[in-house]
Amino acid sequence: MIRTWHLQDDRQSLVLASFDxxxxxxxxxxxxxxxxxxxxxxxxxxxxxxxxxxxxRNAGLSLCPEASESFPGQTGxxxxxxxxxxxxxxxxxxxxxxxxxxxxxxxxDKSLDLSLVFDLVLTPETSLLKLQTRxxxxxxxxxxxxxxxxxxxxxxxxxMIEFSGRWCAEFLTRRLPFAPGARVRDNRxxxxxxxxxPGLIVCATGTSNTAGEAFAFHYGWSGGHKMxxxxxxxxxxxxxxxxxxxxLASGRHFVSAPLYATYSDTGFNGAAVLFQRHAxxxxxxxxxxxxxxxxxxxxxxxxxxxxxxxxxxxxxAADLGAERFVLDDGWFGRRDDDTSSLGDWVIDKRKYPDGLxxxxxxxxxxxxxxxxxxxxxxxxxxxxxxxAHPDWVLGHADQIxxxxxxxxxxxxxxxxxxxxxxxxxxxxxxxxxxxxxxxxRILPVVDARQAxxxxxxVDRLRANFPGVEIESCSSGGGRIDFGVLERxxxxxxxxxxxxxxxxxxxxxxxxxxxASVTGSHVGPRHCHTSGRTLDIRLRAWTAAQxxxxxxxxxxxxxxxxxxxxxxxxxxxxxxxxxxMQADILRLDSTDPAVIAEQQLSRDGGQFVAFxxxxxxxxxxxxxxxxxxxxxxxxxxxxxxxxxxxxxxxxRGAPLLKTQDLEASGQYLMSHGLTLPWRFPETLWxxxxxxx
Ligand code: GLA
Numbered sequence: 001m002i003r004t005w006h007l008q009d010d011r012q013s014l015v016l017a018s019f020d021x022x023x024x025x026x027x028x029x030x031x032x033x034x035x036x037x038x039x040x041x042x043x044x045x046x047x048x049x050x051x052x053x054x055x056x057r058n059a060g061l062s063l064c065p066e067a068s069e070s071f072p073g074q075t076g077x078x079x080x081x082x083x084x085x086x087x088x089x090x091x092x093x094x095x096x097x098x099x100x101x102x103x104x105x106x107x108x109d110k111s112l113d114l115s116l117v118f119d120l121v122l123t124p125e126t127s128l129l130k131l132q133t134r135x136x137x138x139x140x141x142x143x144x145x146x147x148x149x150x151x152x153x154x155x156x157x158x159x160m161i162e163f164s165g166r167w168c169a170e171f172l173t174r175r176l177p178f179a180p181g182a183r184v185r186d187n188r189x190x191x192x193x194x195x196x197x198p199g200l201i202v203c204a205t206g207t208s209n210t211a212g213e214a215f216a217f218h219y220g221w222s223g224g225h226k227m228x229x230x231x232x233x234x235x236x237x238x239x240x241x242x243x244x245x246x247x248l249a250s251g252r253h254f255v256s257a258p259l260y261a262t263y264s265d266t267g268f269n270g271a272a273v274l275f276q277r278h279a280x281x282x283x284x285x286x287x288x289x290x291x292x293x294x295x296x297x298x299x300x301x302x303x304x305x306x307x308x309x310x311x312x313x314x315x316x317a318a319d320l321g322a323e324r325f326v327l328d329d330g331w332f333g334r335r336d337d338d339t340s341s342l343g344d345w346v347i348d349k350r351k352y353p354d355g356l357x358x359x360x361x362x363x364x365x366x367x368x369x370x371x372x373x374x375x376x377x378x379x380x381x382x383x384x385x386x387x388a389h390p391d392w393v394l395g396h397a398d399q400i401x402x403x404x405x406x407x408x409x410x411x412x413x414x415x416x417x418x419x420x421x422x423x424x425x426x427x428x429x430x431x432x433x434x435x436x437x438x439x440x441r442i443l444p445v446v447d448a449r450q451a452x453x454x455x456x457x458v459d460r461l462r463a464n465f466p467g468v469e470i471e472s473c474s475s476g477g478g479r480i481d482f483g484v485l486e487r488x489x490x491x492x493x494x495x496x497x498x499x500x501x502x503x504x505x506x507x508x509x510x511x512x513x514x515a516s517v518t519g520s521h522v523g524p525r526h527c528h529t530s531g532r533t534l535d536i537r538l539r540a541w542t543a544a545q546x547x548x549x550x551x552x553x554x555x556x557x558x559x560x561x562x563x564x565x566x567x568x569x570x571x572x573x574x575x576x577x578x579x580m581q582a583d584i585l586r587l588d589s590t591d592p593a594v595i596a597e598q599q600l601s602r603d604g605g606q607f608v609a610f611x612x613x614x615x616x617x618x619x620x621x622x623x624x625x626x627x628x629x630x631x632x633x634x635x636x637x638x639x640x641x642x643x644x645x646x647x648x649x650x651r652g653a654p655l656l657k658t659q660d661l662e663a664s665g666q667y668l669m670s671h672g673l674t675l676p677w678r679f680p681e682t683l684w685x686x687x688x689x690x691x
Contacts, residue, residue: 004039007122012263017043021093023062063149074228078145113138126278129261135254142250147240148259153202163197168496170477171508182230190443192481198225209586210628214264216271220482221257223451247448273583276514287489292323294549303330305351316554318366321569325363326371342378343385345422371434395444402441410453439474458487497523498530499542503595503612516580520546536561540568590623605690612683624672630665641685650677
């Protein structure tokens with residue numbers, strides 16, 4: 001007997017089949033199937049043969065492959081009973097319920113009193129599969145691994161792009177062959193982490209940003225994930241995502257985080273825009289519009305807070321166009337460096353004898369909002385909090401410290417209550433519109449309760465201070481995922497304010513993140529994290545590609561630099577309404593020295609393309625920049641915004657150097673734009689409008 005289910009929209013179809021009441025398998029995932037397809041036939045037709053040297057029936061590559069079926073790869077569940085004996089459930093169909101956009105399927109193993117529930121949704125508008133697995137047990141059990149619903153990827157997708165990274169180099173991508181055996185990532189840092197963005201793209205050989213097939217995945221969880229991308233000996237391929245191994249405690253109810261997945265036949269961009277739109281329109285809630293230009297004082301003053309100096313900096317920042325001033329680390333306890341005071345969330349009277357009010361009043365008078373830095377989950381041993389509650393620390397006493405700090409045990413109610421009370425007190429007594437919420441070390445133990453405790457604390461603050469926006473920071477981009485974005489409004493993508501490094505990081509992060517949530521700041525002339533010296537134009541335009549801000553000491557700017565920054569900032573303000581809603585389309589640059597993208601308005605009526613030359617090209621002249629996502633039949637007016645930056649060595653007369661051009665979408669996508677020659681470490685900005 002075959003039961004079938006079909007999640008579909010006009011882009012994609014996911015067909016599930018349960019054979020003889022066993023766990024459902026995805027028998028088809030790909031482009032939308034035509035109506036009238038017989039799902040039972042299709043499911044029966046998908047059953048693979050059995051050859052010599054195999055067991056007599058292929059174990060199902062189900063939404064949770066079972067050990068009891070002798071599944072010859074990673075199983076979807078690893079659990080032990082109270083005595084520690086492995087549990088080998090064999091689940092059978094119990095019930096189903098459909099909702100408007102999804103379906104809940106319940107399976108049970110009656111002899112073990114276990115039920116396995118799959119919550120499956122195909123999100124309207126954004127066409128992402130949002131999939132969760134729940135396990136309920138009558139007895140207390142221990143779960144070492146519970147995968148979110150497991151999906152197969154087809155044989156013609158022979159490659160995968162996975163994500164690694166480090167501090168100041170988040171979202172590093174690597175394209176690997178999908179080979180026999182398992183590619184496993186088990187992130188044991190306890191946070192999302194720079195090195196483990198929980199994403200994967202499985203694609204066909206030759207898939208590019210703009211063409212070809214791709215299956216993209218993201219696990220929306222902040223506590224560290226495990227991923228398995230495995231090719232079995234029989235040739236089938238599976239992708240599993242779940243919480244990092246051993247992060248789940250004993251209990252009766254277990255649930256995976258949502259796994260988001262989608263199919264694209266229009267290259268990586270086809271999937272990227274769906275993740276971008278979903279993050280912006282359905283994951284993040286209550287972001288202030290228009291997105292205000294930030295000023296953050298970290299790289300200007302570090303821990304040296306002087307009221308008069310901060311006021312002078314704020315005045316300069318406002319003059320450049322900043323609309324929100326963020327007071328970073330150093331305002332609380334006796335925090336003169338990073339060795340003390342985390343946990344003591346009271347204003348440092350030595351630095352602020354009259355509290356924060358004089359600074360906030362000054363900032364408000366300049367027309368800016370005031371924001372402030374916290375690192376709630378952390379504690380220094382040199383703090384009143386630690387002296388009072390050394391037992392609140394997570395992990396054993398002689399653990400290795402990280403940035404001289406320890407982690408608070410967020411599973412404890414009294415810890416969360418303490419943090420809530422202190423943060424709430426600061427928010428109540430001061431006019432604060434924004435929190436930069438940091439998390440500057442990995443955890444000493446992997447425990448899902450830590451991330452759950454963090455979520456609960458943020459949720460409580462959000463509920464009681466709905467007007468306060470939150471940015472997720474973790475030494476830059478160490479906590480970026482849809483789990484944290486459900487409760488915050490912006491991510492600090494990287495501690496690197498080096499515009500060249502930023503070009504690369506922003507480009508790769510756009511596979512999942514929209515501009516509206518991605519913080520990007522104009523850093524100091526001499527970059528503090530790379531030692532490189534970069535021109536203000538490159539720094540300013542790079543920040544203008546995302547949610548713009550400044551982070552240098554504005555007093556270091558020459559008048560020329562300040563004028564350029566003011567100009568780019570007002571360009572950003574004039575365009576942010578549509579740009580913060582736009583799709584970021586990564587362009588397939590024919591020159592590996594160029595990183596290029598096109599931000600296309602939702603109605604397709606206008607766009608801006610950014611093309612950064614990160615190093616000298618191998619060939620003398622720029623290769624044409626081919627655009628994407630335009631209507632071939634429509635004509636567009638194209639303008640090179642910063643044409644006055646063409647250097648003297650550009651001696652020829654490409655049209656865009658002196659005037660606008662009008663051309664069809666077909667020409668712009670097939671031939672591309674001929675741009676003037678320029679120096680490396682510069683960036684062309686091209687605007688286009690439908691005529
Ligand atoms: C982390 C953040 C920085 C800054 C410092 C403050 O490193 O990523 O932006 O806030 O902490 O200590």
